[in-house]
Amino acid sequence: MNVYDSQRIAGILQTLGFEETSSQTQADIVIFNTCHIREKAAEKVFSDLGRALLIKNERLEQGKDTIIGVCGCVVQAEDEQIAKRAPFVDFATGPLTYHRIPEILAKISRKKGTSVIDTEFPAESKFDFLPQNDSQGACSYLAIQEGCNNFCTYCVVPYTRGVEYSRPVAEVINEAKQLISSGTLELNLLGQNVNSYHGEDEHGKERNLSYLLQRLAELDGLKRLRYTTSYPADMTDDLIACHKKIPQLMPYLHLPIQSGSNTILKAMNRRHSKDDYLRIIDKLKQANPQIGMSSDFIVGFPGETEKDFQDTLDVVKYVGYIQAFSFKYSKRPGTPAAVMPHQIEEKVKKERLQILQDLLFSYQDKFNQSCVGKVMPVLFESKGRHSGQLIGRTPYMQNLHAPLSKDNLNKIIEIKITEATTNSLSGEAI
Ligand code: SAH
Ligand code: SF4
Numbered sequence: 001m002n003v004y005d006s007q008r009i010a011g012i013l014q015t016l017g018f019e020e021t022s023s024q025t026q027a028d029i030v031i032f033n034t035c036h037i038r039e040k041a042a043e044k045v046f047s048d049l050g051r052a053l054l055i056k057n058e059r060l061e062q063g064k065d066t067i068i069g070v071c072g073c074v075v076q077a078e079d080e081q082i083a084k085r086a087p088f089v090d091f092a093t094g095p096l097t098y099h100r101i102p103e104i105l106a107k108i109s110r111k112k113g114t115s116v117i118d119t120e121f122p123a124e125s126k127f128d129f130l131p132q133n134d135s136q137g138a139c140s141y142l143a144i145q146e147g148c149n150n151f152c153t154y155c156v157v158p159y160t161r162g163v164e165y166s167r168p169v170a171e172v173i174n175e176a177k178q179l180i181s182s183g184t185l186e187l188n189l190l191g192q193n194v195n196s197y198h199g200e201d202e203h204g205k206e207r208n209l210s211y212l213l214q215r216l217a218e219l220d221g222l223k224r225l226r227y228t229t230s231y232p233a234d235m236t237d238d239l240i241a242c243h244k245k246i247p248q249l250m251p252y253l254h255l256p257i258q259s260g261s262n263t264i265l266k267a268m269n270r271r272h273s274k275d276d277y278l279r280i281i282d283k284l285k286q287a288n289p290q291i292g293m294s295s296d297f298i299v300g301f302p303g304e305t306e307k308d309f310q311d312t313l314d315v316v317k318y319v320g321y322i323q324a325f326s327f328k329y330s331k332r333p334g335t336p337a338a339v340m341p342h343q344i345e346e347k348v349k350k351e352r353l354q355i356l357q358d359l360l361f362s363y364q365d366k367f368n369q370s371c372v373g374k375v376m377p378v379l380f381e382s383k384g385r386h387s388g389q390l391i392g393r394t395p396y397m398q399n400l401h402a403p404l405s406k407d408n409l410n411k412i413i414e415i416k417i418t419e420a421t422t423n424s425l426s427g428e429a430i
Helices: 002-015 039-061 073-085 098-110 169-181 209-217 237-245 262-267 274-287 306-319 346-370
Strands: 029-034 067-072 091-093 116-118 139-143 186-190 224-228 252-254 292-299 323-328 375-383 389-393 399-403 412-420 424-429
Touching: 002 029, 002 067, 002 098, 002 139, 029 039, 029 073, 039 067, 039 073, 067 073, 067 098, 073 091, 073 116, 091 098, 098 116, 139 169, 169 186, 169 209, 186 209, 209 224, 209 237, 237 274, 262 306, 274 306, 292 306, 292 346, 306 346, 323 346, 346 412, 375 399, 399 412
Parallel strands: 029 067, 067 091, 091 116, 139 186, 186 224, 252 292, 292 323, 399 424
Antiparallel strands: 375 389, 375 412, 389 399, 412 424
16 A cells, blocks of 8 residues: 555656656655554654655755655654654655645745644545556556554554545546556555445445456456455455456455454454354355465464464464465554553564464465466566566466566566475466
8 A cells, every 4th residue: 555655646746847766865855655554664764764864964065955755654643753753854744645745845845944744634535636647567556445444453554544435436447447558457456455345336326346346357458456455354255256257356365364363353353253264265265266365464462372373373274375474463552452461572472473474484385386387377567687587476476587578578478387486486488
């Protein structure tokens, strides 16, 4: 979601005449788009800001001004901290208000030395104010839903991204058409809980994600569809059926369980049990036997016992994830879990994370090895480190390197997989 937001922010700046540079010393404006989900991510912004100030001062000696801005969820949650710890920041705006950057910059240029902090939850939708979204390559993100009403006890999202909001169907279709006409072959629909999408259609009727996927699958030129991230309790049967019916829907789904223990899931305020989740996996595998699953896990949630942790390992063994993301529980200020009793020691969290990750990697490696000898359609998105090499994505989101000339960029090519490691594949065009 932050990558998508950053692309939209870059789009706003382009309409104002700015051009992107990869060198911070050249930048007249530097914006940090921040994440508040775990403490480590949130702290990183303050060290990045310190470095940006040094560059700002160097540029000042050469007579060049630099505007430093901060966007994203850290602003929403820590606006006062930013003003205190980084008073040189020219502006800060939350994830729902970055469409106001042009006004903010105008205010700053009218009155030098002004700093603007905007953390309102606005009544208007930012999507109505953003410039056209042009594709950045063959794979594009498209945000269709934002915010969350679930209030899992560990999570800041409902406080930083606000209540759930779904964009209307026509708006999504129009943005998709725009992206396809500027080169997109693969669309990844985004939302904090993308499968609770409930946008209005052209007749004011509320529609769900399975309807939207079917409408998008009808668009000429769209070869691949994905959606991220899904909430297990909102995985309806009609959505599961899409994995059988819609050929463009890739056979890979990220469906976070967080923990395999019912006690912990309850304490997390997740609306699914371990068995509910496993039944959904069974149904998905019935709908498409080729489907590969991925998940997020949190280890060391307050009160997690050795037995609870074993339940998580059991889920991993049952599902056999082909990829996964796992984190140590991080205390987030203002969330209910932060003040729960029986917080878990750092040492235990670390040990459990290591055990979980070893197990997850073993499944990921097994899956990657099982691909050797197979032929898969790969969408090539970027140049490799070596010349004459391109990097692409398989239907399962694996990174694949192949010796191919750059004329093959942004194309889908049938590749025979020749080698696999835990993190990537190699292959050759057939
Ligand atoms: N809406 C998605 C998750 C979005 S947040 C869902 O409900 O599954 C992305 C991931 O960050 C979560 O899945 C969770 O694994 C992790 N996360 C969120 N808050 C966290 C915290 N306080 N500590 C550690 N990991 C956390
Ligand atoms: Fe956070 Fe996801 Fe839970 Fe919402 S459903 S509170 S985004 S973890």
